[in-house]
Amino acid sequence: MNTKYIDLISQTYYFPQEEFKLKDNNLEFHDINLMELIKEYGAPLKFTYLPKISENIQRAKGWFNNAIEKNNYKGNYNYCYCTKSSHFQHVLDEALTNDIHIETSSAFDIDIVEKMMKKGKINKDTFVICNGFKRAQYVSNIARLINNGHSNCIPIIDNYEEIDLLSEEVKEDFKIGIRIASEEEPKFEFYTSRLGIGYRNIVPFYEDQIKNNEKVELKMLHFFINTGIRDTAYYWNELVKCLKVYVRLKKICPTLDSLNIGGGFPIKNSLHFEYDYQYMIDEIINQINNFCEEAEVPVPNIFTEFGSFTVGESGGAIYEVLYQKQQNDREKWNMINSSFITTLPDTWAINKRFIMLAINRWEDEYERVLLGGLTCDSDDYYNSEQHMNAIYLPKYKKEKPLYIGFFNTGAYQESIGGFGGLQHCLIPSPKHILIDKDKDGNITTKLFSNQQKSEDLLKILGYDDN
Template identity: 30%
Template sequence: RGLHIVPIIEDEDELVYFTNLKSGKSIGDVGIRIDVDVKVKSHWDKKFNRFGFSAEEVLNMGKIKNLKMLHYHISSQVVQSKDLVLLLKAAIKIFIKLKKVNPALDAIDIGGGFAVPYEKKKLYPIDGVIKNIIKTLNETVAKESIEPPDIIVEWGRYLVAPAQITIFKVLHQKTIASGPAKKWYIIDGSFINDLSDTWALHQKWHVVPVNNMNAKKLIRVWLAGSTCDSDDKYTAGGHYILLPSTENLETGQYQYLAVFDTGAYQDALSSHHCLLSSPAKIIAQNGILALARRRETPDEVGKQFGW
């Protein structure tokens, strides 16, 4: 169908499988994943990485059947742009050595890691990072008289996170006796179900009011989901969110809140904890609104569990 799929080998069993395919059953080009021995500040700043081969292991393999691509993926939400280039420098050295015994090798996949500015704090510009990556790559391979390889990136989070916002309705509020915030705002959804990175990764979000934006009084609040779980909350890392007071809303009116940059992972990881319904999904494009999915009814949720 016009797609060129390159399987990435990242452990010994896969290596044996792909390199031992009999003639006529070859899947064509393959890539190999390395564990770059460079530590960076990021979401996944772990001591151990189970993915990929070490540089020593890969270089000891010599010629690898149909090797087309070198791949690494160090982390998510890399804090400093210089670390993205630092990783590339380490990977290029391995690429050059592999290229000498694997002449068909002509692509490098630098994985993900480009950070999303979830809290709307200035991070690093994408144009500058791309220029540094290309410049570093070209200069390094030129010293070895090697043609620059194709560059592949997996900056999916950076691309799709801004494509979605999540809107909640504040159902009611409760007073907090003591703490940085003064009120709980209870929403008509769940951070566990709808924005699971909130409790899984302690993700901070940019939260703004949708209506009541001219309220004269702003108060410190924490947000709580509608499940029975004490982890179903958002406190901005234990601080507070500054939002309009609801005291000036007319009877029957509700406060609505928007959470930005929720397009990556949140829907895919969503659930029905406490049997809450999946929210409606609306597509807004070129000034036109379309209902892509209506909110589930209680009966529809029950049927998923065989009731």
């Protein structure tokens, strides 16, 4: 009878996979010996595998280049990284080695851009696409960037007042884009995105505020789908509506030459994950090509804004199972030595799924369990609602430590969880490790941040003796 954990995984999924394999009964992730990582740094811990960031950027560039060549597309492709997915310097440093551009969301993003410019990571050719609702400080920072000569900074107009606000502070002529307020999926509680300007209002808005404004040049139409780029009737329908607006605008606005198809690619959230990236890109480029040809207008340059796709699959979190609680005849709770609410907040907030696997003891028998966090909050758990299937792990044995890993967690979790700040029930943030490869291809590790100490939290709370 096949009762071992390795049997369960092998029968349920195609295993091993490109990034996951076993060595000496322990799980490896991109050839990283996770048990050695645990022995050196302990658990809980978080890690970022930096080479995966560049790998995904280059994959996307290759897919778009293939589609452009296949469809004889006359426009260019520009890859943008959404900094809101992870603002950390080590992420930006790695991403910017790949000749990409930046998309910002708020005022302090511009300060990061200026820091990276001083380091030579960003230059005057780098597009800085400024999204989001723009309060006074954001407007001032955008204006400062443009006034200092960064002509490829393109604020994306989100509401009717932003052009006037920017014009007051930007000294010279400047470029802008307009964000389309796309319609949301039928399951949403509202019909139209709160961000951007409605489809029907964009052309009148252009004619009223932009057409005769000698200081402003419209360069980009920004199209964003909250659910991402997926092969659904909803996505294709919204793309067609976007293209109708682009064609109408292009016929009266010669300077419009770029289409930003925001909305990210999905990332792997299960060992069952399948997504034909090349097919989707081929179809998008083909549809834009055909639509513009029929309308007899030039095709736009294509911009994409990939955040989760850029950084998500680089991250992971490792926990130790501290104890097992048998709460009734059916439910066994494996208690981890951290908190899901604080370290993987998307599991709690939106039932986000991540790949979860045992790291050691793959030859042991398995059992069905629930996973509980350390806080006293009843929502601090991870179960089959978030996981693709019921959760099975090697049987808990007090004398044989069990470690589990959550993978592809690199997007949003640190910022949403409040990195370096207060954590629910004062559960400390775990260590964070940076993993890289040297010039010979050998794995290297470096401690980025230690686990929070009580004095760190007490100082924030005002219990500072000084």
